[in-house]
Amino acid sequence: MSTDANLGNKIHNHLVTLGIETPATFGTVPDKHRIETLFRQFMCELGLDLTDDSLADTPKRIARMYVNEIFFGLDYANFPKCTAIENKFKHDEMIIVKDINLQSVCEHHFVVIDGFCNIAYIPQNTVLGLSKMNRLVKFFSRRPQVQERLTEQIHAAISYICETSHVAVNIKATHFCVKQRGVEDTHSVTITSKLSGAFRDYPEARAEFLSLCK
Numbered sequence: 001m002s003t004d005a006n007l008g009n010k011i012h013n014h015l016v017t018l019g020i021e022t023p024a025t026f027g028t029v030p031d032k033h034r035i036e037t038l039f040r041q042f043m044c045e046l047g048l049d050l051t052d053d054s055l056a057d058t059p060k061r062i063a064r065m066y067v068n069e070i071f072f073g074l075d076y077a078n079f080p081k082c083t084a085i086e087n088k089f090k091h092d093e094m095i096i097v098k099d100i101n102l103q104s105v106c107e108h109h110f111v112v113i114d115g116f117c118n119i120a121y122i123p124q125n126t127v128l129g130l131s132k133m134n135r136l137v138k139f140f141s142r143r144p145q146v147q148e149r150l151t152e153q154i155h156a157a158i159s160y161i162c163e164t165s166h167v168a169v170n171i172k173a174t175h176f177c178v179k180q181r182g183v184e185d186t187h188s189v190t191i192t193s194k195l196s197g198a199f200r201d202y203p204e205a206r207a208e209f210l211s212l213c214k
Contacts, residue, residue, distance in 0.1 A: 115173025
């Protein structure tokens with residue numbers, strides 16, 4: 001995946017200004033060896049036998065998975081390159097990317113959030129490459145999250161990059177902190193939306209977007 005750390009830093013500063021950045025110390029380089037050591041201690045506290053060949057390499061796998069895969073969105077050096085082209089053809093109708101696959105991790109219990117994201121925007125001066133929507137969702141999902149903040153971050157990034165106020169984001173997800181523990185409700189889902197510009201001001205635009213999300 002092509003990345004753009006410079007754009008990532010701009011988005012980070014934008015989210016800080018809006019008060020919707022993830023509470024994290026950005027710029028910290030995670031130490032995989034230390035994560036491995038600490039997770040080994042954690043497993044030992046649970047009473048697991050790390051001499052068993054099935055468990056021996058688990059701390060190393062966990063460290064690699066956390067840094068390279070599940071939480072790579074904590075490093076803005078990994079921010080995706082977002083190719084935008086001039087809207088020479090003056091397209092002024094809704095563009096929607098539907099059913100974007102979304103997996104994240106609940107920051108309260110560190111278990112899975114699994115769902116889909118729908119994004120729409122009405123272009124003004126620029127049009128964004130379609131796959132970039134998917135990559136933005138993936139980047140902001142790959143960090144400890146709450147769904148409400150995730151929705152806000154995706155919305156803010158799209159609006160900033162596309163230079164348009166007409167943006168709509170809708171997320172429908174299952175939270176395993178609800179499904180697997182606590183109330184243990186296996187069927188409920190959480191739906192969040194962030195609408196701005198025409199999607200907020202004009203009922204017909206809002207109704208069209210939400211209808212397409214169903």
